[in-house]
Amino acid sequence: MSWITRVRNALPFTPKRDTPDNLWIRCPSCKEMLFTKDYEANLSVCPLCDHHGRVKTDERFGQLLDPGFTVLPTPRVKEDPLKFRDSRKYPDRLKAARAANPHPDALTNAHGAVDGHAVVLGVQDFAFLGGSMGMAVGEAFVVGAEAAIRAKAPYVICTAAGGARMQEGILSLMQMPKTTVAVRRLARAGLPYIVILTDPTTGGVTASYAMLGDVQIAEPGCLIGFAGQRVIQDTIREKLPEGFQRAEYLAEHGMVDMVVHRRDLKATLAQVLGYLQPAKAA
Template sequence: MSWLTRVRNSLPFASKRETPDNLWVKCPRCHEMLFAREYEANLSVCTRCDYHGRIGADARLGQLLDEGFELLPEPVVQEDPLKFRDSKRYTDRLKQARASNPHRDAFTAALGRIQGQKAVVGVQDFTFMAGSMGMAVGTAFCDAAQTAIDENCGFVVVTAAGGARMQEGILSLMQMPRTTVMTRRLKEAGLPYIVVLADPTTGGVTASYAMLGDIHLAEPGALIGFAGQRVIQETIREQLPEGFQRAEYLHKHGMVDMVVHRKELKHELARLLGYLAPAEAA
């Protein structure tokens, strides 16, 4: 160690100032460094370019529901029924996902009110194994829809998923008809089923309950589709138009009813539920 290093290390002001790792957030679109508190206060929307960041289930429920909502019980299903293993065991992947998430799987539902309008709200969390749809997600969706029927209120679902969960194979794909049946039961009961398409909503989720709503809202810039752009492009051997599979493109072509900013989403859902939901008994 040189004399310069010894002197520098002995100085009281020479030590590196330690700062929390979560003090700043980098916007994925414009790469602006945002103060984390301001970013969260702005509903995880970039204050510079208006990019709508991905958020977890608890944050989403807190944004949409009035205070005092009740989380529905999380279903318990058989885990790793196929004893699946790729580079890791499926059970290890579940443990890893749960270590950084307060919920057991990717779909969380709650019963509460949206600006006074009674509703069940289900949220798919992309941070949990890319929001992939397995037996737990399918069962949670069905249970939440049944709660909406029992409570005679609307059902709102916020989707964000990479598709079916490959580790559960055909059992994952079977969730598509299961959830489709529940959307039909909501319709037969005369209850509104509203879908909010968040970024990204793809694969088997898009091919089932995500596109079966009475009304489809989407957040600005959300990626929405079944197959990826590269697969489509290689299949049809044509260049896809700019903005293909984005919320604004789908709205323009009639697949999405409204593109709603996150700040307006709660008010818009309350307005729609007020129009569509059955009147509560006095």
């Protein structure tokens, strides 16, 4: 035992206090440090620059749905159909994602109400493999749409995705027509389909169900697009306008109906539901 260890053990040092490692959070936009509790109490919106942070599934359910909603089971699909492996095996990536998230894949549905208006709400979680669209997401979307048809209720989806899930190859791309057919079934049933675009919504999700809503609502500043800005700029060999692929730019050019602050999102959604389907849930 060294002399410094003996001295340290002999002196009445107070034990080190355990400090939570999630006490602070850095705003991705303005880089300011914020108290996590204050940030979450503000609906994960920076109180300094108004940046809308990413929201996990259960938080989104709590923000938009009235108390008493029911989370629907996530459908099971065949996993790793292509036996895909990059730097890690695909099943290992799924296992890690499930250990870090409360739901088994990127899209989860719940049946509930928004200010008394019955809805089925689907939430895509970017924290689960970048919200990527694979067979499980496509099947969950169809299950959500079918639940809405059975309940004679609108289907509302909060999108957040980096695109199709590369580990499932062409099978992930097949979810684009699959979900499009589900949207058409909602239309034939006379039920509203409302999309809430959140940051980011890109790739094959944007090219399918994310842009097929009867009403398109976007959160402020969220990234919405198909290909990345650098790819587009290099292809057309022109400088892109400021704010390109952001919610406000898309609203100005008619691709989004409205941009709504998160604090007003539930009230706005309830108002839209009242216009499209006036009868409230019993």
